[in-house]
Amino acid sequence: xxxxxxxxxxxxxxxxxxxxxxxxxxxxxxxxxxxxxxxxxxxxxxxxxxxxxxxxxxxxxxxxxxxxxxxxxxxxxxxxxxxxxxxxxxxxxxxxxxxxxxxxxxxxxxxxxxxxxxxxxxxxxxxxxxxxxxxxxxxxxxxxxxxxxxxxxxxxxxxxxxxxxxxxxxxxxxxxxxxxxxxxxxxxxxxxxxxxxxxxxxxxxxxxxxxxxxxxxxxxxxxxxxxxxxxxxxxxxxxxxxxxxxxxxxxxxxxxxxxxxxxxxxxxxxxxxxxxxxxxxxxxxxxxxxxxxxxxxxxxxxxxxxxxxxxxxxxxxxxxxxxxxxxxxxxxxxxxxxxxxxxxxxxxxxxxxxxxxxxxxxxxxxxxxxxxxxxxxxxxxxxxxxxxxxxxxxxxxxxxxxxxxxxxxxxxxxxxxxxxxxxxxxxxxxxxxxxxxxxxxxxxxxxxxxxxxxxxxxxxxxxxxxxxxxxxxxxxxxxxxxxxxxxxxxxxxxxxxxxxxxxxxxxxxxxxxxxxxxxxxxxxxxxxxxxxxxxxxxxxxxxxxxxxxxxxxxxxxxxxxxxxxxxxxxxxxxxxxxxxxxxxxxxxxxxxxxxxxxxxxxxxxxxxxxxxxxxxxxxxxxxxxxxxxxxxxxxxxxxxxxxxxxxxxxxxxxxxxxxxxxxxxxxxx
Amino acid sequence: xxxxxxxxxxxxxxxxxxxxxxxxxxxxxxxxxxxxxxxxxxxxxxxxxxxxxxxxxxxxxxxxxxxxxxxxxxxxxxxxxxxxxxxxxxxxxxxxxxxxxxxxxxxxxxxxxxxxxxxxxxxxxxxxxxxxxxxxxxxxxxxxxxxxxxxxxxxxxxxxxxxxxxxxxxxxxxxxxxxxxxxxxxxxxxxxxxxxxxxxxxxxxxxxxxxxxxxxxxxxxxxxxxxxxxxxxxxxxxxxxxxxxxxxxxxxxxxxxxxxxxxxxxxxxxxxxxxxxxxxxxxxxxxxxxxxxxxxxxxxxxxxxxxxxxxxx
Numbered sequence: 001x002x003x004x005x006x007x008x009x010x011x012x013x014x015x016x017x018x019x020x021x022x023x024x025x026x027x028x029x030x031x032x033x034x035x036x037x038x039x040x041x042x043x044x045x046x047x048x049x050x051x052x053x054x055x056x057x058x059x060x061x062x063x064x065x066x067x068x069x070x071x072x073x074x075x076x077x078x079x080x081x082x083x084x085x086x087x088x089x090x091x092x093x094x095x096x097x098x099x100x101x102x103x104x105x106x107x108x109x110x111x112x113x114x115x116x117x118x119x120x121x122x123x124x125x126x127x128x129x130x131x132x133x134x135x136x137x138x139x140x141x142x143x144x145x146x147x148x149x150x151x152x153x154x155x156x157x158x159x160x161x162x163x164x165x166x167x168x169x170x171x172x173x174x175x176x177x178x179x180x181x182x183x184x185x186x187x188x189x190x191x192x193x194x195x196x197x198x199x200x201x202x203x204x205x206x207x208x209x210x211x212x213x214x215x216x217x218x219x220x221x222x223x224x225x226x227x228x229x230x231x232x233x234x235x236x237x238x239x240x241x242x243x244x245x246x247x248x249x250x251x252x253x254x255x256x257x258x259x260x261x262x263x264x265x266x267x268x269x270x271x272x273x274x275x276x277x278x279x280x281x282x283x284x285x286x287x288x289x290x291x292x293x294x295x296x297x298x299x300x301x302x303x304x305x306x307x308x309x310x311x312x313x314x315x316x317x318x319x320x321x322x323x324x325x326x327x328x329x330x331x332x333x334x335x336x337x338x339x340x341x342x343x344x345x346x347x348x349x350x351x352x353x354x355x356x357x358x359x360x361x362x363x364x365x366x367x368x369x370x371x372x373x374x375x376x377x378x379x380x381x382x383x384x385x386x387x388x389x390x391x392x393x394x395x396x397x398x399x400x401x402x403x404x405x406x407x408x409x410x411x412x413x414x415x416x417x418x419x420x421x422x423x424x425x426x427x428x429x430x431x432x433x434x435x436x437x438x439x440x441x442x443x444x445x446x447x448x449x450x451x452x453x454x455x456x457x458x459x460x461x462x463x464x465x466x467x468x469x470x471x472x473x474x475x476x477x478x479x480x481x482x483x484x485x486x487x488x489x490x491x492x493x494x495x496x497x498x499x500x501x502x503x504x505x506x507x508x509x510x511x512x513x514x515x516x517x518x519x520x521x522x523x524x525x526x527x528x529x530x531x532x533x534x535x536x537x538x539x540x541x542x543x544x545x546x547x548x549x550x551x552x553x554x555x556x557x558x559x560x561x562x563x564x565x566x567x568x569x570x571x572x573x574x575x576x577x578x579x580x581x582x583x584x585x586x587x588x589x590x591x592x593x594x595x596x597x598x599x600x601x602x603x604x605x606x607x608x609x610x611x612x613x614x615x616x617x618x619x620x621x622x623x624x625x626x627x628x629x630x631x632x633x634x635x636x637x638x639x640x641x642x643x644x645x646x647x648x649x650x651x652x653x654x655x656x657x658x659x660x661x662x663x664x665x666x667x668x669x
Numbered sequence: 670x671x672x673x674x675x676x677x678x679x680x681x682x683x684x685x686x687x688x689x690x691x692x693x694x695x696x697x698x699x700x701x702x703x704x705x706x707x708x709x710x711x712x713x714x715x716x717x718x719x720x721x722x723x724x725x726x727x728x729x730x731x732x733x734x735x736x737x738x739x740x741x742x743x744x745x746x747x748x749x750x751x752x753x754x755x756x757x758x759x760x761x762x763x764x765x766x767x768x769x770x771x772x773x774x775x776x777x778x779x780x781x782x783x784x785x786x787x788x789x790x791x792x793x794x795x796x797x798x799x800x801x802x803x804x805x806x807x808x809x810x811x812x813x814x815x816x817x818x819x820x821x822x823x824x825x826x827x828x829x830x831x832x833x834x835x836x837x838x839x840x841x842x843x844x845x846x847x848x849x850x851x852x853x854x855x856x857x858x859x860x861x862x863x864x865x866x867x868x869x870x871x872x873x874x875x876x877x878x879x880x881x882x883x884x885x886x887x888x889x890x891x892x893x894x895x896x897x898x899x900x901x902x903x904x905x906x907x908x909x910x911x912x913x914x915x916x917x918x919x920x921x922x923x924x925x926x927x928x929x930x931x932x933x934x935x936x937x938x939x940x941x942x943x944x945x946x947x948x949x950x951x952x953x954x955x956x957x958x959x960x961x962x963x964x965x966x967x968x969x970x971x972x973x974x975x976x977x978x979x980x981x982x
Contacts, residue, residue, distance in 0.1 A: 003889075004888070004889035006880065006881070006883065006887065071880075071881055074880065074881075084864030084865075084867075084889060085880035085889070086864055086865055086866050086867040086878070086879050086880045086888065086889065087857075087864055087867045088880070089867060089869055089878065089879075089880040089881060090867030090868050090869045090878070093814060093869040093870050093871070093878075094814055094869075094870070094871050095814055095815075096813070096814045096815030096816065096871075098814075099813070100881065101811075135816070136813065136816070137813075147816065148816070150815070399814070399815055400814070400815070400871070417868065422724050422741070422744055562819065566817070566819055569817065569872060569873060570815045570816065570817060570871075570872060571815065571871075571872070572871070572872040572873070573871060573872065573875075574848065574868075574870070574871050574872040574873065574874070574875030575725050575848075575875075576724075576725050576726070576727050577725070577726050577727050577728070577767050577770055577771055577847070577848075578727055578763070578766065578767060578770065580848070580872060580873055580875070581770035581771065581773070581774050581873065582766070582770055583872070583873070584774070584826050584873045585770065585773070585797050585825070587819065587822070588797065588798070588820075588822035588825060588826070589797075589822060590822070591819060591820065591821050591822030592798075592821070592822040592823070595821055595822070597822075605796065605797075608762070608766060609766060609770075611762060611763075611766075612762060612763045612765075612766030612767065612770075614738070615730070615738055615739045615759060615762070615763050616727045616730045616738070616739050616763040616766070616767065617727070617738070618724065618725075618727075623738060
């Protein structure tokens, strides 16, 4: 392809970052030194364009090394991969974590989403603004830039902040719960550039990882993953049983705690046997859409087109959700094993693990796990000596909720913009690279391990008839012991809130947000809702990704709704009109209501916009962008016609129409 | 002389229902095509007869019986037994809202037929409040994905900004851009393979852009004008048209259209000359031409000045 590039060159650092990912360029055609022989024939063409899926990793490589993507760096990437610069720019500008203007090496992401806002992120925001100037690209010689971030998935220790520092290797640090002092350390601590001890190779340098395992100087280390599980070590745990009990970096630990027994069993059963067990288990997707996993696998396995792909959706971004992070940080090998089993069942040789960019520690642990598994023959050309060939490629998102939508994730992996695709065709027919693909959430996949170890029918006996197995719930907000809870399906919402210690002393419940920003609010008198797919559905709510965000009587509901609306506006990909403009109009209306506009005028407008978003948007993001607002109006009585200020309608008041199987979050976001 | 007749692969006929009427169409026909054949009008904006449907604007949505959401007529293929409603209350509601949302955020003054649809669906774009002030040039292009200033909701945000005039041939007035993706597809692998523009940014801040928003002469643009050919709203227009509209002299009713053959090379593309007051003001190309499908190169599209040099230099 004839590329026309801007006349700007990459710095040595930028070149090195890209070339250490892509290898040394072969000729002048792909960014190397021009030689005489280059003048006689063109290289590139299809072979170069076939590597388009390395565009996102290449952008990351530069952003990780120097903190932003310059014109010269983008040029170099384009030349290396034969990507037109306008397309590379289109992709780079799609992601919130990439900067296309110069900024300091260190960037602080301050979570201002629901749980963190309730825990006081407002004050922290002001503190950062005072220290570092306005959010954005950083001002003058400030030591760091900062952004307000959507949910960072650390809701159990809100308010949370994450600092990423570019360098070789890049580093990360977390402050959660973020104290003013901890935040200052993130923003200012330590030398900003390379040098100092920042360049010391990581301890396990034979397994290079994207991030240095230690925090940058000045920042305090993060507590272990088990800190997110209040009853870690409980004998009742199935999915969380290894969290806190094994070293997440040790394959030996994993194997001695029962690891890889399920894969052995899978290899014994054969692909069809695995699918039969999974189908018998009644396992359904945990990302939000609750689609039967066995059916998805079977449909993918039977496609005549080849190759087949597996995609693990670890782009957990639904506000209030952190279950997948805890699994990936605390028990990363279980995901690697489960992906191997899934790949075996559907006939895939490659599995893509797409993890959100805001999870550096989970990425570190998974990179280590994949390297170790490969080294021991648990991944690679001959898995466990069975002749089955399977490997995992990890792909990191860069700050885009929409990439967790099951078709947008394909675009993101392929090096395109993360825009959802129209269905049909469904992923099982035409998914990643246009080939049959099974997309599964992290929690769904790790459930396959107990399915195989217990047997499908025994697994199906856990939980209720319609919702089988154990389930992870992400408890956050105004409870005494927020964290990740594992319960068999069947417990009620009240049981769960009780398990988390209930509201703080002297406080009463105001509402519970079920299912995240794409979910629904329920009232304190609805705590008897059974936390099953069918139970939530019958109550006109949705379990979504397992978010249970508790709000007490101090909660500022109008502010929360405005935050939810701002979230959807920020995260809309912009492809379709109902969502691109509808989310803007929804936010504007909620802001007017907050400043005292008449609900009699605004609520009908919100309803009309919401209905069009639900009916006419391409994907689940737009289709669910009005759920929480609608439920706050209809179930909580916010902005009700008679008394806008006073909440608490009579119990049994108007209920939202049952969203039915309306897909929330990941699998059909 | 015998001429071989190329027949398409035979396609099975399927029966379906549109607005209660049975239709029988070849398998693979889209709902939009079936509606057109049946004489049912479906409004479209982002659909292009020479492009793969992007189903982005959602103004063509129809209700498929039993489906959870509405379906875009332009890309959804009719299936046997499918029952489609093109004018149900749900359909009318979504079409109305799509028109209102677009009308409140984009300048639709040069979009054909939109005023009539607004009336048909009772759309009132003004009800979201007064329009926000247009952004200064470059402000929208500098926006960072996933961040915005919430404001107070008093004014309805728009995409309006000054037109981009950076070359002699055509103008990009993105105040009128509905983000249909057609120019990007025409510039990219569907026709021209120049890849000079892409969709940059995200959400409401998404915009059509060259790399780093550089001016067109610095980009990969080859001035084929095939983006202008497919633009449904007049956001992309010949400089002649843009200037005449600004001066109030643009008058489509006074224009004649003459389709002829481009004289530049041996390909023989069809060009349609739009002439007003004996001057060529615009060049388009018939979409049904089996060779060019409405596409031209810079010479056919813009190389007409020599025709009207009447001794003035």
